[in-house]
Amino acid sequence: MRRPAADASPVDRLIASHRLRPIELLPWVIAVAAYFVFPDYLPLGSQVLIMILFALSLDLVLGYGGIVTLGQSAFFGVGAYAAGIYSVHVSGEPLSGLVVAAIAAAVVGVISGLVILRTTGLTLLMLTLAVTSLLEATANHADFLTGGADGLQGMTINPILGRFEFDMFGRTAYVYSLVVLFLGWLLLRRLVHAPFGQSLIGIRENVTRMHAIGTPVRQRLLTAYTISAAVAGVAGGLLAQTTQFVGLTVLGFERSGAVVIMLVLGGAGRLYGAFIGAALYMIAQDQIAEVDPVFWDFWIGLLLVLVVLFARGGVLGLCDKLLLVVRRRR
């Protein structure tokens, strides 16, 4: 965490820029504090943590790789159903359930990615939508397995590690989600700062040049897409386990749209935009919905218009600009 001196060589400074900075621990301090300060809001808190993990998964492909997708809920939904069905038919053990969710989503990711990543732009966007619709229709139709439109019934989740039972106040669910999110963040943070993540940024910045420097672009995107799918699957699995229910909405297009909005709101391509965006969106939704449930969509829409028009980098982009102004004044 040492900061290199201003006269350090550019090599040292570039390498140091990838080290962990103290401010990166702030989200975790807040998340732990929230557990003690807002004990009545823990169920909402778990939902926020799960959506952060989901938004993080999207950041890897959209924010870093530049793959503009509206189909991320496909993987979230597959993970949720996989974890749900596993608990009903195989075992209520939660950790293996998450592994199953990750694998199922990764399989769907790799298969759909093989087709989708051959295309770009609008075609790619439509294909991601199509995959989500296909899966939603399948889940609706296969009601012997998924419960169809009624949702998956009869989930029971065993205590975590055989010790920590899920309680009605959502304490265990909150801590469980927080630990899983932390591990997901560790993984993704490592990836994006490694050469792999840097090459994703290269693909986003200029795909023509990446081909010309010898990058197997499609292969690399497919790897990212699959990892992203697995992480989204874990987020879906977490939702299924902590709410002990899976409905068709986990696969819905609305969820894909919402997670893109969260990421854009917070700032894409920098990991922490997922934290800010998801938390802001979920908490605003909860608060506004209490006052004005019908009009909630209007306010989030207005917020998005303002962000896109005046703060392209989202909340974090805005913070950057403010910091720059403050530093110049000095």
Add this chain to the structure above:
Amino acid sequence: MTAALETVGLSRRFGALVVANDVRFILEAGARHALIGPNGAGKTTFVNLVTGRLRPSAGRILLNGTDITALSQAQRVHQGLARTFQINTLFRGLSVLENVSLAVAEQAGIGNRMLRKGRANRGVVEGAFALLERLRLADDALVPVHTLPYGKQRLVEIAIALGLNPSVLLLDEPAAGVPSVETRIILDVIEQLPDSIAILIIEHDMDLVFRFARRITVMVQGGILVEGTSAEIAADARVREVYLGERQHG
């Protein structure tokens, strides 16, 4: 001695339009070779065919004696073939050092590495920085590339290609759009490259071409009109007619 780069019967048609017509071309090892011709002669198409951005309709491409016709763009790069672009094709939001590091990492085969630990990663950045020092870009190492003046961006364009440690380098109009004062800097950089790199330069600036190239190939309408030493080309009547003549009118 095997040619660094050779094309045999290389052709490309878009429907009825022939943009490369039975091109037979040889770039000797260590060559300083220029490809010239009027606009639309098919020079950039030729580069795109050789690098694999375009697939040929017919013909073969040999790199250091190996047939690379079936290889992907990325595979050709790993065989030692690098190019620059006529229009800046950079990672605009990244720093100069990051731009070149991306290329060096791919060349070192660690571009898909998911850890940052180990000497290899430092080695990549150090290698990239050494290259920047050679090209006198070290002072701008941490500057976002899109904020650089255009002439320096053209140098970064070349630096990325050199980061690939190529045996054959295709320079597509390296001085395009650069004020003449800065053209000198770019020419200096190119002239100082080691003989282990065979260089093909596509250029409209005739001063630069005749100063740099020992051999010149003239392309017209997708085919090769004539090839020879600089002196031969300067004296060639046909070249004057289609190329230099046109230049006087235009």
